[in-house]
Amino acid sequence: MNKIRLGILGGGGDSLIGPVHRIAASMFDRYELIGGVFNPIWEENIGFAKKLGLPKSRIYKDLEDFIGNETALPTDQRVQVVSVLTPNFLHFPMAKRLLEEGFHVICEKPLTTSYREALELKKIREEKQSIFAVTYTYTGYPMIRQMRSMIQNGDIGEIQKIDAQYYQGWINPVIHSPESRKSVWRLQPEKSGQSCCIGDVGTHAFQMLEYVMGQKIKTILADLNYLYEDNFMDIDGTILLRMSGNAKGVLRASQIATAEENNFTIAIYGTKGHLKWAQENPNYLYFGLENTPLQVLKPGHEYNTNSANDATKLPPGHPEGIFDAMGNIYNGVANAIAKKAVDGSYPDLYDGVRGMQFIEAVVQSHQSGNTWIEMK
Numbered sequence: 001m002n003k004i005r006l007g008i009l010g011g012g013g014d015s016l017i018g019p020v021h022r023i024a025a026s027m028f029d030r031y032e033l034i035g036g037v038f039n040p041i042w043e044e045n046i047g048f049a050k051k052l053g054l055p056k057s058r059i060y061k062d063l064e065d066f067i068g069n070e071t072a073l074p075t076d077q078r079v080q081v082v083s084v085l086t087p088n089f090l091h092f093p094m095a096k097r098l099l100e101e102g103f104h105v106i107c108e109k110p111l112t113t114s115y116r117e118a119l120e121l122k123k124i125r126e127e128k129q130s131i132f133a134v135t136y137t138y139t140g141y142p143m144i145r146q147m148r149s150m151i152q153n154g155d156i157g158e159i160q161k162i163d164a165q166y167y168q169g170w171i172n173p174v175i176h177s178p179e180s181r182k183s184v185w186r187l188q189p190e191k192s193g194q195s196c197c198i199g200d201v202g203t204h205a206f207q208m209l210e211y212v213m214g215q216k217i218k219t220i221l222a223d224l225n226y227l228y229e230d231n232f233m234d235i236d237g238t239i240l241l242r243m244s245g246n247a248k249g250v251l252r253a254s255q256i257a258t259a260e261e262n263n264f265t266i267a268i269y270g271t272k273g274h275l276k277w278a279q280e281n282p283n284y285l286y287f288g289l290e291n292t293p294l295q296v297l298k299p300g301h302e303y304n305t306n307s308a309n310d311a312t313k314l315p316p317g318h319p320e321g322i323f324d325a326m327g328n329i330y331n332g333v334a335n336a337i338a339k340k341a342v343d344g345s346y347p348d349l350y351d352g353v354r355g356m357q358f359i360e361a362v363v364q365s366h367q368s369g370n371t372w373i374e375m376k
């Protein structure tokens, strides 16, 4: 079987997320990395491509160079799907041009820097019918897929309370001086968009809640923290959530939770019991039922659903980590490209658009004096 020809924009040798995507793409032997633009500085770009063993002819100086040359190639040679792994402000212009030229797209979150741009991408995709994934990586973990199946199967009953927390501490060392803030693109609105903390990590927590519940959050009320008057990007936030009926909850996100690493947790409480998961120990799914000893579910067992076991590659006892989670998303995209059908095994453009709606609603709620905002 021919492999899917993959291009990458961003994700160079100096990047955080680049290695995760490259390893994920190679995990199921379904993609072949062909080329791309890894870095806007030519020497860095070509130097890194050489390290990866890619031919110089498929390394381009920028997006237009990539599109012009790739679309001139015969269809059986040109790149089919492009991963966009740049800082946020480049997602929209890159994804838009790629969609217009008929490429499939795998785009990092947050999808764009505004809800309006996200809606524009949705419109173009509807016309072009390309596959479009947005890499909310954590939905690729087997025990998250198990959690989703169990909630939707009614195992914890009717949902009445939801709680998501995404605490990091890495901004604490840079936030206290205006000079050091300049070294971080996530703290610059022109590169990051209208939000730092909620756009970067809060959006993961929001998408995860809706993903595992299969239900929408209806209204939100946000209180953001900027810590200093001359810092224009949120670095912490607490958001109250309401669903239909009387179910309510809270989403807490922070990048100044000092000395926290990647402490992302999610808990859903129903009328019969709860399910709880933590990213730093992703093999454990805690299942509590009224008047029953706590159960801990793990990957690779027959008691799990097919969606969890399909996302598990090794026998029980082998940690399924972040690379595996992203690998499962790439595998879902490969299935969709092969069948030209969406099979629900990867977060798609809908999740990306919804994420942008959430970020804008949060900023609007905070700026309007902590008011309730509807998320239609």
Ligand SMILES: NC(=O)c1ccc[n+]([C@@H]2O[C@H](COP(=O)([O-])OP(=O)(O)OC[C@H]3O[C@@H](n4cnc5c(N)ncnc54)[C@H](O)[C@@H]3O)[C@@H](O)[C@H]2O)c1
Pocket: 009, 010, 011, 012, 013, 014, 015, 016, 017, 018, 037, 038, 039, 040, 085, 086, 087, 088, 090, 108, 109, 110, 135, 136, 137, 138, 185, 200
């Ligand atoms: N899904 C996740 O869990 C997750 C985790 C981390 C980052 N991200 C997202 O991934 C994106 C990148 O984040 P990062 O932490 O890897 O950033 P980074 O700053 O570490 O890396 C960005 C890369 O983009 C390259 N780049 C910049 N401008 C470019 C251009 N014009 N053309 C081509 N390449 C260019 C840089 O050279 C660098 O290699 C962000 O949108 C971020 O939100 C997602």
